[in-house]
Amino acid sequence: MPLPGKRPGRNDPCPCGSGREYKHCCRGKEVAGSLPAPLPKAVMERWQEPVRKNYLRRRVFGEVRPIIHTDWKGYKWVAVGSEVHYSKNWKTFPDFLQDYLKHVLGAQWGQAELTKPLEERHPVMQCYDGMCCFQQKQTPGPNGIYGTVPNGAMRAYLLLAYDLYILRHHSALQQEIVRRLKHRDQFQGARHELFVAATCIRAGFDVNYEDETDGTRTHPEFVARHIRTGEKVSVEAKSCHRTGVLGQPGERKPIERIRVRIGGLFNDALGKKVYHPYVVFIELKIPPSPGTVFEKPWFRKVMDGVERANPSEHDRDTFNLIVFTNHPDHYAEGDTPAPPSEALCVFGRNPLRECMHPELLTSIWDATNKWGEIPQDFDD
Numbered sequence: 001m002p003l004p005g006k007r008p009g010r011n012d013p014c015p016c017g018s019g020r021e022y023k024h025c026c027r028g029k030e031v032a033g034s035l036p037a038p039l040p041k042a043v044m045e046r047w048q049e050p051v052r053k054n055y056l057r058r059r060v061f062g063e064v065r066p067i068i069h070t071d072w073k074g075y076k077w078v079a080v081g082s083e084v085h086y087s088k089n090w091k092t093f094p095d096f097l098q099d100y101l102k103h104v105l106g107a108q109w110g111q112a113e114l115t116k117p118l119e120e121r122h123p124v125m126q127c128y129d130g131m132c133c134f135q136q137k138q139t140p141g142p143n144g145i146y147g148t149v150p151n152g153a154m155r156a157y158l159l160l161a162y163d164l165y166i167l168r169h170h171s172a173l174q175q176e177i178v179r180r181l182k183h184r185d186q187f188q189g190a191r192h193e194l195f196v197a198a199t200c201i202r203a204g205f206d207v208n209y210e211d212e213t214d215g216t217r218t219h220p221e222f223v224a225r226h227i228r229t230g231e232k233v234s235v236e237a238k239s240c241h242r243t244g245v246l247g248q249p250g251e252r253k254p255i256e257r258i259r260v261r262i263g264g265l266f267n268d269a270l271g272k273k274v275y276h277p278y279v280v281f282i283e284l285k286i287p288p289s290p291g292t293v294f295e296k297p298w299f300r301k302v303m304d305g306v307e308r309a310n311p312s313e314h315d316r317d318t319f320n321l322i323v324f325t326n327h328p329d330h331y332a333e334g335d336t337p338a339p340p341s342e343a344l345c346v347f348g349r350n351p352l353r354e355c356m357h358p359e360l361l362t363s364i365w366d367a368t369n370k371w372g373e374i375p376q377d378f379d380d
Contacts, residue, residue: 057380062202062367063227065169067093069378076378081168091145093375094158098131101161104168109182123187123246123330127157134335152332152339155372159329160191162374163198172197172207188246188285192239193221195327195371196281200224200235203360203367220272224279229357233320234274238265239283246285246330258286260298262305270318277320277355279364288328288339296342298326306346317348321361323368343368 008015014025039047057066068079076090085103090096102110105124113125121129130153138146150158167173180190197207205224220236242258243250262282269280289296302324326342345365355361 053379060370060373061375061380062370063204064166064202067375067378067380078378080165081171081173083168093378093380096378097158097161097165097374100165101157104161104164104173104178105182122182122184124157124160124181127153127160130154130334131157137335149337151335151337152329155332155338156329158374159372160194163194166198166201167194167207170201170207172201174209185249188241188248189237189239191246192281192283193237195283195325196235196237197222199281199367199371200364202370203363204228205233205360220274220278223276226357226360226363229360231355231357231360232276233355233360234272234276234278236269236272236278236280237283238269238280240265240285242285260284260286260301262302263308266305274353277351277353277361278318279321279323279361280319281323281325284324284326284342286326286328287331288326288342293342293344299344302344303346316350316352318352320348320351320353320355321364322346323365325368341372 008022010021010023010027012022014020014022014027016026018025054066070077075086075088076096077084077086078090078096079085080100085096085100087096087099090099101124110125110128113121118126118129130151134151134154135146138148140146164173164178177190177194180186181194200207204227206227207222207224209222210219220234222235223232224235225232240260240262241248243252245252262284265282269282272278284298284302286298289298293299306322322345324344324346328339328341332338345368347361
């Protein structure tokens with residue numbers, strides 16, 4: 001028998017008195033019996049709930065920081081980067097976005113635009129008018145919240161506000177791009193650049209803008225650093241301009257006369273001086289069409305343009321990824337529901353600059369497809 005207080009040997013009789021050897025009886029049970037009891041199910045679920053919500057948020061909206069908000073003294077308070085905004089009227093996150101866009105562009109600028117005839121106003125204020133007219137026709141639910149499918153004007157207005165919010169929330173909003181947004185003739189290009197920067201943030205990148213005043217060399221819009229891997233990519237944004245559309249001068253062409261011509265934009269983008277794997281975004285600005293992206297009338301024209309740039313599979317592609325997008329909100333008239341966005345990605349077959357972490361290119365494509373998703377609740 002082992003001495004009192006001394007742990008028995010493997011082959012000693014078990015202290016429990018079973019008559020069996022210790023190794024075949026109670027050996028190890030003392031350790032198992034000393035483990036803490038499992039946490040109650042309700043406690044585990046409450047502990048896991050923030051993790052689950054964070055996973056779902058990132059799955060829908062990408063790597064965007066959570067909405068920072070609270071309720072205090074009858075006001076909703078929302079932090080955006082280093083700014084704090086508050087109001088008694090924000091029941092949903094889109095309520096906040098409607099006011100946030102006014103804050104970024106400036107109340108004085110907006111009031112000046114409202115004095116102009118509707119057809120002469122800035123595209124943002126035309127969308128604002130279309131959104132307000134649409135909202136006045138809706139009926140609120142029992143909780144006072146409106147539930148509806150947005151028309152083209154409302155979707156365009158809210159998505160612009162959300163992209164501005166994302167950049168400010170990540171300390172990446174430049175005053176220069178805000179200045180360009182306010183000019184009718186510069187709005188279309190600035191809006192696309194804003195979309196591209198917000199998409200890269202959704203994909204998990206930091207955005208570092210190039211010096212636009214440096215005229216000694218050509219350079220892309222910005223360099224993006226993938227936060228998880230540290231790898232950098234150069235990013236360029238190009239947008240087709242259509243006469244009479246989104247502030248561009250001239251008369252708007254009939255839909256049947258609008259053509260896809262990207263050769264000039266494509267060649268200009270590929271002629272930029274870059275030092276990292278290269279990602280190019282090209283916005284088509286054409287009417288929506290039915291079918292999958294491979295059935296779109298513009299698909300073959302776009303692919304022909306890519307093939308002409310690199311006719312042989314043995315040529316080195318100067319790009320690693322090209323993302324073609326079409327955001328046709330402005331083609332939806334009146335109360336017509338906003339048409340869905342269209343997107344196509346083309347990966348370089350034999351890129352000149354190797355990407356050490358190819359999954360970050362996939363994350364950009366995934367973030368492109370997340371564009372259009374806006375949190376409805378402050379806790380989303």
